[in-house]
Amino acid sequence: MSDHPTSARGKVPRKVIPIAPAPIEAHEQPLFEARKKIQPRSISGVFARWRWAMVWITQLFFYGIPWLQINARQALLFDLEQRRFYIFGWLLYPQDFIYLTTLLIVSALALFLFTAVAGRLWCGFSCPQSVYTEIFMWIERRTEGDRSARLRLDHSGWTREKLLKRLAKHLLWLLIALWTGFTFVGYFVPIRTLAVEVMALQGAWQIFWVLFYALATYGNAGFLREQVCTHMCPYARFQSAMFDKDTLLVTYDAARGESRGPRAKGIDYQAQGLGDCIDCKLCVQVCPVGIDIRDGLQYQCIGCGLCIDACNTVMDKMHYPRGLIRMSTENGMAKGWGSAQILRRVLRPRVLIYGAVLLGLTVAMVVSLYVRVPLKVDVVRDRGTLSRIVAGGQIENIYRVQLGNATEAPQRLQLAASGLEGLRVASDTEVTVEAAADRWIVVRLQAPYGVAGPGSHPVQLEVHSPVDGAIAVQAKTTFLVPR
Numbered sequence: 001m002s003d004h005p006t007s008a009r010g011k012v013p014r015k016v017i018p019i020a021p022a023p024i025e026a027h028e029q030p031l032f033e034a035r036k037k038i039q040p041r042s043i044s045g046v047f048a049r050w051r052w053a054m055v056w057i058t059q060l061f062f063y064g065i066p067w068l069q070i071n072a073r074q075a076l077l078f079d080l081e082q083r084r085f086y087i088f089g090w091l092l093y094p095q096d097f098i099y100l101t102t103l104l105i106v107s108a109l110a111l112f113l114f115t116a117v118a119g120r121l122w123c124g125f126s127c128p129q130s131v132y133t134e135i136f137m138w139i140e141r142r143t144e145g146d147r148s149a150r151l152r153l154d155h156s157g158w159t160r161e162k163l164l165k166r167l168a169k170h171l172l173w174l175l176i177a178l179w180t181g182f183t184f185v186g187y188f189v190p191i192r193t194l195a196v197e198v199m200a201l202q203g204a205w206q207i208f209w210v211l212f213y214a215l216a217t218y219g220n221a222g223f224l225r226e227q228v229c230t231h232m233c234p235y236a237r238f239q240s241a242m243f244d245k246d247t248l249l250v251t252y253d254a255a256r257g258e259s260r261g262p263r264a265k266g267i268d269y270q271a272q273g274l275g276d277c278i279d280c281k282l283c284v285q286v287c288p289v290g291i292d293i294r295d296g297l298q299y300q301c302i303g304c305g306l307c308i309d310a311c312n313t314v315m316d317k318m319h320y321p322r323g324l325i326r327m328s329t330e331n332g333m334a335k336g337w338g339s340a341q342i343l344r345r346v347l348r349p350r351v352l353i354y355g356a357v358l359l360g361l362t363v364a365m366v367v368s369l370y371v372r373v374p375l376k377v378d379v380v381r382d383r384g385t386l387s388r389i390v391a392g393g394q395i396e397n398i399y400r401v402q403l404g405n406a407t408e409a410p411q412r413l414q415l416a417a418s419g420l421e422g423l424r425v426a427s428d429t430e431v432t433v434e435a436a437a438d439r440w441i442v443v444r445l446q447a448p449y450g451v452a453g454p455g456s457h458p459v460q461l462e463v464h465s466p467v468d469g470a471i472a473v474q475a476k477t478t479f480l481v482p483r
């Protein structure tokens, strides 16, 4: 008997050929998309000039303000150690936190308002990430050349020239980053003292924070760049919720641009079914976040307008009308509106509400700051002696009082008490507090025995300046009468 199986006819033995399983192709699926380095091309134009103007304005303010002095003191200083905030002649205490809170609310509302009107204006022109990236890219262009030179350098091997260029770029980046870190800390520690301490390598914490912020600037503007906007900034994610059909955005006019494609200059391209876009990709090459605006509105777009500058340059060369990429609105594009019609829609209910709330809060904050009494009085009962009978049959209570002079001049202050018949200040009734200083004093209040029944009675300690009627505070406290 054969071991071989037979065919259906049972005659010819057949060899069994094992069928190998089909090879499974190994696919590697990365969890994260590797970042493609963006080397934007430089461009000139209206938006590029505005971006540079904003770099100058914001950085002159940022680097310059800490060196400005008012009343022989740093004009803007958030002195956390002393718990005082000097703001252009105003002295605020932690108790004035309400002003800082209001300022933050006003800033947030302003951001909402500008976003509703003109999209990501803040991101493209004023955000520190955009501003420092612009400065760092300028240094990159100066040391390594424009886009094509930088791309060549990226792909070339390490030569002496490449080493020197990279070294120069990183050294300049580090210098800017260190100066930025130093300036930032100079808003919280008096900058002149900080300069001396840093030069002498004293003040470990100050040096730590200078280096920390320098490293953050170096990393964010030199390496992370658009990734900060795309992956780290929460505003990029929720700003689209503030857009509506009348928000001005950088927009590609697809009806005019498509079908895109190259063509010879001067031909009747429309007869060939082509639109105004010659598909040169200049708009993509100049984009700092590396997107193609022709794909429509994308959350990565920071609204810098550089693609508008780029496309207008191309349109000029082709003798086509400008504005294939332009600031427009969804309604403007869909209904073919001109600039006047688009601008008329700016004052819509949502914008008016944001504007009214913003104006109201700003006026309230300014008025409140203007009428604010520059004197703080905190009264704390002395826990050692609650109440006692002293010579002359008087009941005496003792308090510790903190007087905070929030003016830039020494203040002579007078003290008085009210709330019970015959209540008086038995300690010094006049005290001087130095300019922008706090002073603790002990205050003894006395009232005639029998003026009130046993228990706690509300009374007031009045502190006022005899020369300035605006400096007067009435602090509430209690007076204990023993059984």
Ligand code: SF4
Pocket: 257, 260, 276, 277, 278, 279, 280, 281, 282, 283, 284, 294, 310, 311, 314, 324, 325
């Ligand atoms: S720059 Fe203008 S013409 Fe060139 S690809 Fe972009 S949209 Fe088209």
Ligand code: SF4
Pocket: 250, 283, 286, 287, 288, 289, 290, 291, 292, 293, 300, 301, 302, 303, 304, 305, 306, 307, 308
């Ligand atoms: S698409 Fe245009 S506006 Fe948006 S980030 Fe790129 S260059 Fe700037």
